[in-house]
Amino acid sequence: MSLRTMAWAEAVTESARKQTRPLPPPRNTTYLPPHLRYSGGGGDGGGYSSYGRGSSESTQYGFGGGGYRGGGRSGPGRDGGRGGRGGGGGGRSRGWVQTPRPNREAFHDVSGKFEQLKVREGDDVGNVGINFDAYEDIPVEASGEDVPVPASTFGEIDLGECLNNNIKRCRYVKPTPVQRHAIPIAMAGRDLMACAQTGSGKTAAFCFPIISGVLAKCVERSQSNGDGWTAFPRALILSPTRELASQIFEEAEKFAYQSGAKVAVVYGGAPMGQQLRDLERGVDILVATPGRLVDMIERSRVSLKMIKYLALDEADRMLDMGFEPQIRKIVQRMDMPPPGARQTLLFSATFPHEIQRLAADFLKNYIFLTVGRVGSSTDLIAQKVEFVRDMDKIEHLCGLLKNQRDNETHGKLALTLVFVETKKGANQLENWLSRNGFPAIAIHGDKVQMERERALRLFKCGTTPILVATDVASRGLDIPHVAHVINFDFPKSIDDYVHRIGRTGRAGKSGLATAFFSEKNQPLAKALVELMKESKQEVPNWLNDYAEQSLSYGGDQSQRYSSSNFGGYDVRRSENYYGSGSNGYGDSSVGAAAATCNDVSGSYATGSFGYGGNYGNSSVDEPAASYNGSYGGETDAAGTAGSSSFGNYENIVAGGWD
Numbered sequence: 001m002s003l004r005t006m007a008w009a010e011a012v013t014e015s016a017r018k019q020t021r022p023l024p025p026p027r028n029t030t031y032l033p034p035h036l037r038y039s040g041g042g043g044d045g046g047g048y049s050s051y052g053r054g055s056s057e058s059t060q061y062g063f064g065g066g067g068y069r070g071g072g073r074s075g076p077g078r079d080g081g082r083g084g085r086g087g088g089g090g091g092r093s094r095g096w097v098q099t100p101r102p103n104r105e106a107f108h109d110v111s112g113k114f115e116q117l118k119v120r121e122g123d124d125v126g127n128v129g130i131n132f133d134a135y136e137d138i139p140v141e142a143s144g145e146d147v148p149v150p151a152s153t154f155g156e157i158d159l160g161e162c163l164n165n166n167i168k169r170c171r172y173v174k175p176t177p178v179q180r181h182a183i184p185i186a187m188a189g190r191d192l193m194a195c196a197q198t199g200s201g202k203t204a205a206f207c208f209p210i211i212s213g214v215l216a217k218c219v220e221r222s223q224s225n226g227d228g229w230t231a232f233p234r235a236l237i238l239s240p241t242r243e244l245a246s247q248i249f250e251e252a253e254k255f256a257y258q259s260g261a262k263v264a265v266v267y268g269g270a271p272m273g274q275q276l277r278d279l280e281r282g283v284d285i286l287v288a289t290p291g292r293l294v295d296m297i298e299r300s301r302v303s304l305k306m307i308k309y310l311a312l313d314e315a316d317r318m319l320d321m322g323f324e325p326q327i328r329k330i331v332q333r334m335d336m337p338p339p340g341a342r343q344t345l346l347f348s349a350t351f352p353h354e355i356q357r358l359a360a361d362f363l364k365n366y367i368f369l370t371v372g373r374v375g376s377s378t379d380l381i382a383q384k385v386e387f388v389r390d391m392d393k394i395e396h397l398c399g400l401l402k403n404q405r406d407n408e409t410h411g412k413l414a415l416t417l418v419f420v421e422t423k424k425g426a427n428q429l430e431n432w433l434s435r436n437g438f439p440a441i442a443i444h445g446d447k448v449q450m451e452r453e454r455a456l457r458l459f460k461c462g463t464t465p466i467l468v469a470t471d472v473a474s475r476g477l478d479i480p481h482v483a484h485v486i487n488f489d490f491p492k493s494i495d496d497y498v499h500r501i502g503r504t505g506r507a508g509k510s511g512l513a514t515a516f517f518s519e520k521n522q523p524l525a526k527a528l529v530e531l532m533k534e535s536k537q538e539v540p541n542w543l544n545d546y547a548e549q550s551l552s553y554g555g556d557q558s559q560r561y562s563s564s565n566f567g568g569y570d571v572r573r574s575e576n577y578y579g580s581g582s583n584g585y586g587d588s589s590v591g592a593a594a595a596t597c598n599d600v601s602g603s604y605a606t607g608s609f610g611y612g613g614n615y616g617n618s619s620v621d622e623p624a625a626s627y628n629g630s631y632g633g634e635t636d637a638a639g640t641a642g643s644s645s646f647g648n649y650e651n652i653v654a655g656g657w658d
């Protein structure tokens with residue numbers, strides 16, 4: 001990173017901040033969000049907590065007395081582990097699938113691979129390992145009427161001088177595939193549902209057209225309402241978490257630098273006063289989490305009646321059961337112009353069919369764009385899946401971390417993100433790791449915003465290289481140099497898996513993802529195998545066996561995106577939304593125009609991207625002094641709380657919104 005660029009980035013950032021055999025899935029017709037599907041109830045019949053009722057909370061992963069075998073510590077830790085097993089492991093099946101033993105060799109494989117990856121990952125100065133060519137052959141498909149022609153360079157798109165200068169400052173030399181396609185579509189004024197792999201540059205794909213559109217027309221940004229000021233943003237970008245909102249805001253600020261377009265952010269957990277003052281100064285582009293935004297609207301501090309652009313990042317998450325009511329309120333029941341009078345852009349790496357159908361309510365004559373198969377993961381991420389029983393998890397994790405550390409130069413740990421299911425589990429693992437010589441910090445929705453931001457900051461700068469996180473950190477966060485993502489608890493859905501592992505292997509870099517898998521995760525086996533095969537990963541035999549079993553058992557999630565040999569799948573194509581064929585930039589044998597290509601230009605074949613991860617280290621350092629009562633809570637998995645047939649999820653959901 002050049003000093004000049006660094007100074008610019010910092011200036012902008014600174015100014016911006018002040019088991020058991022699982023029960024078959026219910027065969028219902030109502031949509032259930034991923035996190036509520038296939039909760040791994042223990043064999044004791046119960047509950048959301050996959051470790052079973054019988055286990056004492058403190059021993060669910062065998063944290064017991066600390067220490068793991070490899071660390072030379074004695075008894076209590078192991079005993080603790082057994083205690084956990086005693087309770088939670090009650091219903092392991094017999095003779096159903098042969099339970100493989102954890103593979104000791106796997107440790108060495110992983111560290112070997114890790115070592116290999118680290119070499120590519122490490123060198124910022126020369127941009128070694130930054131490899132957008134990796135996206136070159138990715139299948140791209142666009143369906144809908146009159147699909148605009150993609151662009152192969154930023155220069156081909158009329159984004160305006162200021163934005164173009166900022167793109168150069170960001171060292172974005174060429175658009176990524178999603179940007180090549182999505183930016184011209186959005187610039188043509190079309191609604192868009194875009195699905196592209198994690199880390200492939202979706203933020204810029206919606207920010208550039210929005211900034212350019214806002215700059216094209218100047219209007220009044222705020223008005224006195226007799227009792228204060230009301231802000232009239234023209235663009236609204238919604239995000240499911242505070243950290244992601246904050247990150248999008250920082251990105252948008254950089255892209256809009258010196259353009260005159262004003263960007264502001266509002267999210268829960270941070271004091272309202274500063275956010276209100278920012279709004280009073282006028283705002284063109286507002287980045288927000290839903291809860292805080294509703295609060296601001298109800299206080300007449302924000303009006304949506306001037307909105308011309310609405311973007312939903314992580315759109316499938318925003319429209320699942322947890323967030324949908326709030327999004328409907330914002331989009332349909334406040335004063336926002338209807339579809340057609342505004343332009344709507346939905347982005348995510350995953351788009352289940354059910355969500356696509358829901359999303360259609362918010363869109364008009366939209367184009368559906370997929371870069372890579374919907375929900376696919378990039379093959380930049382080396383995926384390892386290891387069979388690890390709950391009682392062995394902690395020991396296994398320690399083995400991995402120890403190996404990793406031993407292979408590091410200077411004995412330092414590369415940034416490692418460990419995902420667990422519950423907030424309590426996150427705290428326990430953080431404590432355990434810290435006590436046993438692994439510098440770890442946790443982030444989850446029960447922490448106050450200041451603690452969350454601190455955790456992210458310490459992780460990003462490498463002071464605390466292990467971040468133990470719930471799904472609050474699974475989507476969108478762009479933390480450079482995350483070398484290893486470990487799914488200590490396997491996620492509840494393959495979509496969540498895709499997003500979690502996508503915290504590494506970003507922007508053309510390589511990364512490693514290791515998942516601990518056990519019998520109770522079997523319903524996800526087939527989808528996982530498909531995903532791994534698609535991203536050219538080696539699938540262990542035992543996992544293939546599980547996948548076959550889950551087929552006959554009927555509990556797999558692999559059909560969520562329906563069949564399409566490659567590229568994504570626009571639900572409209574299977575549901576007669578279209579009459580006779582319309583035109584895209586390719587031929588289509590189905591009603592909807594579907595253009596498929598291995599991207600537009602050969603230009604990716606040569607040259608490398610100038611990206612150096614130069615802005616990623618901007619820290620989130622505005623302390624949150626107070627909590628806003630009504631929206632201070634955080635949803636780690638979903639915004640929904642309460643009873644359900646899936647048992648209690650006391651550890652998961654605190655209720656409330658960001």
Ligand SMILES: Nc1ncnc2c1ncn2[C@@H]1O[C@H](COP(=O)(O)OP(=O)(O)OP(=O)(O)O)[C@@H](O)[C@H]1O
Pocket residue numbers: 171172173174175176179196197198199200201202203204348349475476477478502503506507609610611613616
């Ligand atoms: N054209 C480009 N050239 C170089 N780097 C880029 C380009 N576009 C985006 N990047 C960088 O790639 C990284 C990932 O981008 P971004 O966070 O937008 O990914 P994403 O697709 O939104 O990921 P996720 O699905 O996880 O939210 C960022 O660090 C961003 O600065």
